[in-house]
Amino acid sequence: MQVSKPPYQDPTTKDTNWLAIDFEPVKTFERPISLEQIKAEPYLQNIGLIKQPRLSVMLLTREEFENIVNLKS
Template sequence: ARNNLRAMKKGDQVFFYHSNEGLEIVGIAKVVKEAYQDPTTEDERWSVVDLAPVKKLKRAITLEEIKGDARLQDIALIRQSRLSVMPVAEEEFDAILELSKR
């Protein structure tokens, strides 16, 4: 997660995913401030980014839907499900947006 946070650039779009309850993508946000030292700890290994909401998805996309879509079989959410922050390829991003419009 740390390396993925540090790789985020201002303007990047991200999905907002409920990872505890619901297990679903519910919205889109964008990076408004790139990675900096987490102010809640003195441990320099931890970073945060600042996000701003962009929009709520028309319909939440569940983890089960993602697992069931052939276009998303290589998405990190399935392959590396323990990561809390992970990259999403442009094709995967577009596929998820398409699912949300159904």
């Protein structure tokens, strides 16, 4: 994914500490990777998505990202 629009004030709040950022896909999978698939992988147990599943954006190491991408096969 890539940022498609610079950060702007989150329209759901007047708190200036909250920003929104729009993204667009660069490349998509033929078949989505499910949360169940990610949860089943022992080497992904420490990522933010497992600890706080309502995250929309999270930091991943390159290794974590590659492990998730490899789940598609």
